[in-house]
Amino acid sequence: MHPDQRFINSLQHNDSQGIAEIYRLYADKIVRMIRHNNGDEADAADILQEALIAIYRLSADGNFKLTCPFEAFLVTVCKRKWLNVLKKRSVNPVTKSLDEGFTFERSDEMEANGLADQLERESTLMQVLESMGSTCRELIKACMGKEHQEKVAERLGLTYAYLRKKKSECMAQLGKLVKAHPLFNREQ
Amino acid sequence: MDNFFESIQDYLDGALSPEEHQRFERELERNEPLLLETDHQRMLREVLGKQVAAAPMIPLLRNTLKEVSDRHFGSVRKKKKITVVQWLAPLAAAAVILVVVNFMGWFAADYDALPPMTSSVTRGAVDDSAVSQATEAYNAGDYLQSIGLFRQLMAADPTVARYPYYLGLSYIGNEDYQRAIEQLQAVADGKSVFAEDACYFTAVALWKLGKDKEALVYMRKVTEASEYYRKAEKLRNKLDN
Numbered sequence: 001m002h003p004d005q006r007f008i009n010s011l012q013h014n015d016s017q018g019i020a021e022i023y024r025l026y027a028d029k030i031v032r033m034i035r036h037n038n039g040d041e042a043d044a045a046d047i048l049q050e051a052l053i054a055i056y057r058l059s060a061d062g063n064f065k066l067t068c069p070f071e072a073f074l075v076t077v078c079k080r081k082w083l084n085v086l087k088k089r090s091v092n093p094v095t096k097s098l099d100e101g102f103t104f105e106r107s108d109e110m111e112a113n114g115l116a117d118q119l120e121r122e123s124t125l126m127q128v129l130e131s132m133g134s135t136c137r138e139l140i141k142a143c144m145g146k147e148h149q150e151k152v153a154e155r156l157g158l159t160y161a162y163l164r165k166k167k168s169e170c171m172a173q174l175g176k177l178v179k180a181h182p183l184f185n186r187e188q
Numbered sequence: 189m190d191n192f193f194e195s196i197q198d199y200l201d202g203a204l205s206p207e208e209h210q211r212f213e214r215e216l217e218r219n220e221p222l223l224l225e226t227d228h229q230r231m232l233r234e235v236l237g238k239q240v241a242a243a244p245m246i247p248l249l250r251n252t253l254k255e256v257s258d259r260h261f262g263s264v265r266k267k268k269k270i271t272v273v274q275w276l277a278p279l280a281a282a283a284v285i286l287v288v289v290n291f292m293g294w295f296a297a298d299y300d301a302l303p304p305m306t307s308s309v310t311r312g313a314v315d316d317s318a319v320s321q322a323t324e325a326y327n328a329g330d331y332l333q334s335i336g337l338f339r340q341l342m343a344a345d346p347t348v349a350r351y352p353y354y355l356g357l358s359y360i361g362n363e364d365y366q367r368a369i370e371q372l373q374a375v376a377d378g379k380s381v382f383a384e385d386a387c388y389f390t391a392v393a394l395w396k397l398g399k400d401k402e403a404l405v406y407m408r409k410v411t412e413a414s415e416y417y418r419k420a421e422k423l424r425n426k427l428d429n
Contacts, residue, residue, distance in 0.1 A: 014245065016252050023260040045261050049253045056249055060242030122235050129236070134399070138366065144236040149201060155370065168194040175228055
């Protein structure tokens with residue numbers, strides 16, 4: 001495990017001192033990167049916040065192991081998020097300056113990209129779920145908690161047998177949608 | 189493969205009988221598409237489980253990030269140097285928009301402002317100190333705490349309508365609107381004194397999730413007798429337009 005795992009722990013425990021340290025160490029670098037690429041400080045603050053929330057989501061179950069410096073991972077996530085914003089704004093990024101000011105070991109860069117890929121896949125999966133009909137979406141969310149399935153059925157006012165049937169239909173549908181998504185499709 | 193989907197879910201849920209479990213595992217050994225689909229479904233469930241469990245913490249983390257971010261960046265965000273001529277035009281446009289918006293009653297009221305919970309004796313199967321703790325946590329805005337406490341109170345005495353009502357409101361405070369709806373809808377559809385107020389907050393939670401049509405149904409159930417009537421009317425107009 002990388003010593004920077006402490007930053008992941010800070011996010012998991014909503015530890016404001018640890019989070020302040022993340023800002024103290026890395027925020028200005030993110031600002032510089034985004035300023036060089038058609039953005040401003042406010043954009044950087046938003047991107048940094050969204051990146052940290054995405055990293056928290058990825059690591060929320062406590063099983064996530066950071067395998068590279070936190071900076072490399074954070075910068076990669078921020079860079080990808082900012083490129084998406086620029087794409088939506090129809091602005092061509094100056095990709096050279098996105099990498100300026102950061103020198104990471106090749107292996108760290110590869111690890112960071114691998115983790116960022118995983119983050120992107122998970123967030124895509126959740127986007128696909130949100131795009132589903134409300135019945136399936138809510139049923140899947142209800143079933144994925146720690147509550148016993150029979151209790152879930154009771155809470156939703158369904159019979160246990162119907163819940164199981166409907167859940168399997170919805171999960172099958174989700175599975176197909178995810179497989180069809182370009183991000184997952186290109187990996188097959 | 190379609191025939192197997194229910195079995196895959198039951199297998200992953202551990203809901204198969206020992207015989208069915210063994211049969212399914214034998215099938216996995218010789219049926220590669222089934223094995224791949226089972227692995228895919230396992231992956232989906234792991235991610236979904238993690239993300240669903242992470243959701244309640246997000247609003248709290250957002251608050252912390254915002255505080256730290258504001259401290260770090262100061263309050264200069266989005267401030268840019270602009271000339272007098274540059275700001276006069278948007279100012280005039282904004283004034284016109286404000287007049288129109290005000291005329292149409294669209295000013296965003298604080299729709300999800302939560303009412304305080306008064307301390308009152310609840311006759312039932314729970315002790316008063318548990319109720320007091322839940323009330324204190326709720327009134328202090330410690331919704332994570334009040335959610336846990338109201339759930340315990342509900343488990344101890346499911347007949348008291350104010351517990352699911354304030355549990356639902358706590359979920360709203362925590363920005364967990366789906367769970368808020370689950371609690372509040374039952375109260376809204378019931379006959380307790382909280383029913384109408386629960387209709388209003390159910391509608392607010394539905395609206396927050398973008399379910400405007402369903403929100404309107406509950407918003408229309410709020411009558412003039414409710415202290416939320418004016419707010420409901422305002423939001424109704426907003427959604428109708």
